[in-house]
Amino acid sequence: MASTDGSAGRGRRVTTAVVAIALFALVARLLLLGDRIAHWDEARVAYWILDYADTGVFEYQPIIHGPFLQQVNRVVFELFGANDFTMRLVVAALGAALPLAALLFRKRLSDVETVAFALFLAVDPVLLYYSRFMRSDLPLAAFMLFALGFFLRALDSRRPRYVHAGIVALALAFTTKENVLVYLVTWLGALVLLVDRRLLVDHRPFADRDLSFDLQAARERIGAFGTTLRTWVPHLLLAVVEFLVIVVYFYAPRTNGSTPGFDTLLSDPTALPAVIGEATLGSWNAFISQWISGDSQSHAYLPYLGDLVETLVVGSGALVVLAAIGFLADRYADDGPRDLVAFAFYCGFVSVLGYPIITDIMAPWAAVHAVVFLMLPAAVGAGVLYTRARTALSHDDRPGVAAALVIVLLVVGQVGYIGVQNVYLDDQSASNALVQYAQPADDLRPTIEEMAAVSANNRGTDVLLYGDHLVADSPGSRAPGCSDWFNILPLPWYTEAHDMNVSCATEPSGFEQRVNESSPPVVIGLTTDSEFLAANLEGYDERAYVLRTQDTAKTNTTFFLDESRLPKVTTEQSNP
Incomplete structure (x- = not known):
């Protein structure tokens, strides 16, 4: 009884520690969450979410x-407003939940390894940075980690509820990003490697192995399998239904009543087969057309591999080394290698080699999909270090204790420095390996806030864009007004979120006419046109910003703001 109570006590302590780590992870992700100016990708998707909320289409x-993010953030925007904080809130919450997944693996990990796994998921700089970034990579990684954990729990406990939880997590992963298929292929490849390793465990010559066939034993196995199948078939069928319901809900079109869609099913239930078909086969065909039939992955391999490795070295270098140590230590342990540790290391290693092939651009966020697996063998490496340190301490082995402390300080130092510097203090710099090149290099926040303030009380045009580079030849159906979508981001997200009225001019004569007619409080043009603009905007304050960390010559943009139209701060407001 004492042993059982002791085990339960240790289990409660581990759970408490993991929950505390998750709370720390939440604080780390919410801290200054809305400060960084929106990345090109964030702003583009956020704008379309606003468009969806406005049109219902x-x-x-x-x-x-x-x-996933479009459907969920539409609700978030309606409840809490649209800004950079709320835009990233769902991803931050999922990133904070990552440490809780460690509890699903605790039957296959020691207590120390479980807590270390949770801690690394919370503090790894790559996972931390992209938990504060509205992209689908982190949600995909989180859902797939939980799916794997739930499926393992189902295998260990034989409880159907874990199968259903795993299917829900897997279905949600399918709603985040198409490379969920890469995860499944990676899992399959890792399983093949595990099977191959199991076959190689028996080192006896093939002729010496017992290959006799026991008919009675075979019948018993077949009978047991049949009983298990009858027990699980209803749950598996229900799991298929659960999967389809989630996928159809997220992928089905919303048409605002113009044609059959998910939003019209109540009024026209007969449209259900068409809606399901569009959500499944229609989405699959669109995916094939965009990502398989195209040539977006036709690029040199080594530069993309080098970019990904650089991200891993800078962002997670110490933990990746710890992962290699954990994998090797577990592989050659006296009690034999554990399947889970080998599986996770294989998945992480193959992801590092594979993502440079399938990704269409150089992007640090691809490292998320390798890191989320590698943190598990890294936790095993931490367990090895902990055990060696305790042994050295108990034997008064001072060199051993000192060596362990040095390793701990190196890991903590690298993770802590990169976590603070690259995630919080320098989160927009081109020199930061975690920053993707479409991140604005300058902090536009003060100017964006002043633009919102002047537009709130202005009538007519709030923002005038000038020049061929910023103005579209023929506005697209989904692009914001007259602006050139790919050259003005992330500004459309801010102009739409603050309901600014945007107008455009490409020629000097048209520009002068619009300025004389509407006297816009904000004018934006390339810095190469700033001399002309300044000559026609007397009294405007001039601010230059770079809208990308690369291609600065094309994205060096100047804002002209008529500060005289900013709301006046009264004495009562400034001295409460």
Whole structure:
């Protein structure tokens, strides 16, 4: 009884520690969450979410990946408003939940390894940075980690509820991003490697192995399998239904009543087969057309591999080394290698080699999909270090204790420094390996806030864009007004979120006419046109910003703001 109570006590302590780590992870992700100016990708998707909320019209667009964030953030925006904090809130919450997944693996990990796994999921700089970034990579990684954990729990406990939980997590992963298929292929490849390793465990010559066939034993196994199958078939059928319901809900088009869609099913239930078909086969065909039939992955391999490795070295270097130590230590342990540790290391290692092939651009966020697996063998490495340190301490082995402390300080130092510097203090710099090149290099926040303030009380044009580079030849159906979508981001997200009226001019004569007619409080043009603009905007304050960390010559943009139209702060407001 004492042993059982002691085990239960240790279990409660581990659970408490993991929950505390998750709370710390939540604080780390919410801290200054809205400070960084929106990345190009964040702003593009956020703008389309606002468009969806405004029109009620939605269809799956493979170029911006799965519909999870569009569907969920539409509700978040309606409840809490649209800004950079709320835009990233769902991803931050999922990133904070990552440490809780460690509890699903605790039957296959020691207590120390479980807590270390949770801690690394909370503090790894790559996972931390992209938990504060509205992209689908982190949600995909989180859902797949939980799915794997739930399936393992189902295998260990034989409880159907874990199968259903795993299917829900897997279905949600399918709504985030198309490379969920890469996860499944990676899992399959890792399982093949595990099977191969199991076959190689028996080192006896093939002729010496016992290959006799026991008919009675075979019958018993077949009978047991049949009984298990009858027990699980209803749950498996229900799991298929659960999967389809989630996928159809997220992928089905919303048409605002113009044609059959998910939003019209109550008024026209007969449209259900068409809606299901569009959500499943229609989405699949769109995915194939965008990502398989195209040539977006036709690029040199080594530069993309080098970029990904650089991200891993800078962002997670110490933990990746710890993962290699954990994998090797477990592989050659006296009690034999554990399947889970080998599986996780294989998945992480193959992801590092595979993502440079399938990704269409150089992007640090691809490292998320390798890191989320590698943190498990890294936790095993931490367990090895902990055990060696305790042994050295108990034997008064001072060199051993000192060596362990040095390793701990190196890991903590690298993770802590990169976590603070690259995630919080320098989260927009081109020199930061965690920053993707479409991140604005300058802090536009003060100017964006002043633009919102002047537009709130202005009538007519709030923002005038000038120049061929910023103005579209023929506005697209989904692009914001007259602006050139790919050259003005992230500004459309802010102008739409603050309901600014945007107008455009491409020629000097048209520009002068619009300025004379509407006297816009904000004018934006390339810095190369700033001399002309300044000559026609007397009294405006001039601010230059770079809208990308790369291609600065094309994205060096100047804002002209008429500060005289800013709301006046009264004495009562300034001295409460």
